[in-house]
Amino acid sequence: DTGVSQNPRHKITKRGQNVTFRCDPISEHNRLYWYRQTLGQGPEFLTYFQNEAQLEKSRLLSDRFSAERPKGSFSTLEIQRTEQGDSAMYLCASSLQGGRHEQYFGPGTRLTVT
Amino acid sequence: AQKVTQAQTEISVVEKEDVTLDCVYETRDTTYYLFWYKQPPSGELVFLIRRNSFDEQNEISGRYSWNFQKSTSSFNFTITASQVVDSAVYFCALSEEDDSNYQLIWGAGTKLIIKP
Numbered sequence: 001d002t003g004v005s006q007n008p009r010h011k012i013t014k015r016g017q018n019v020t021f022r023c024d025p026i027s028e029h030n031r032l033y034w035y036r037q038t039l040g041q042g043p044e045f046l047t048y049f050q051n052e053a054q055l056e057k058s059r060l061l062s063d064r065f066s067a068e069r070p071k072g073s074f075s076t077l078e079i080q081r082t083e084q085g086d087s088a089m090y091l092c093a094s095s096l097q098g099g100r101h102e103q104y105f106g107p108g109t110r111l112t113v114t
Numbered sequence: 115a116q117k118v119t120q121a122q123t124e125i126s127v128v129e130k131e132d133v134t135l136d137c138v139y140e141t142r143d144t145t146y147y148l149f150w151y152k153q154p155p156s157g158e159l160v161f162l163i164r165r166n167s168f169d170e171q172n173e174i175s176g177r178y179s180w181n182f183q184k185s186t187s188s189f190n191f192t193i194t195a196s197q198v199v200d201s202a203v204y205f206c207a208l209s210e211e212d213d214s215n216y217q218l219i220w221g222a223g224t225k226l227i228i229k230p
Contacts, residue, residue, distance in 0.1 A: 042205055042221065043205075043220060045218075050216075089157060091159065098212075099146075099212055099216075100147050100164075102161045103161070103218060105151075105160070106158070108157050
């Protein structure tokens, strides 16, 4: 299967702990996106990479959030000092460069902060 | 500014009925792209279709069809003979042509419930 994969699928953590999620995009896609989605809402853009460069970050992305894509392949999203408000589905997507190209999404990581 | 409106928050129909999901968009660009995604209860967003602004031909794929009308800035999605497996949230989205563009502008989604 050459789709977008994400790990873990579910994560339960206590408030104040750090968590890290991984995304493996479709191999030929040079763009990778992170979104957050809460129940009943559409995806909220967090950040995106073109190859290894992080080109845009949403204002939603506080200093506790950091994302990397070190070799332009997989990406990690880390949340430090988690808060209950961080509980959400974190979605990763990848695409070819350009607005004309559709984004393909992974299954998401559901984070629950207790 | 770009905007996508899905006015129907939730639609409930009985299996085998036809159902149309509405999508109205706003953009000042002459070149743009419209998308539909499906999000079943499992949570994964599934790409369904892309349509560019210069192609107003309607698209049919099995029980799914899409009606793109630039005159009314609409890109509606019809499911014919609906099935329970069609139950999902459906999102319409808009993007510009520009290679520097990264943003998908999302509608709020329409939750479709197909009752057996």
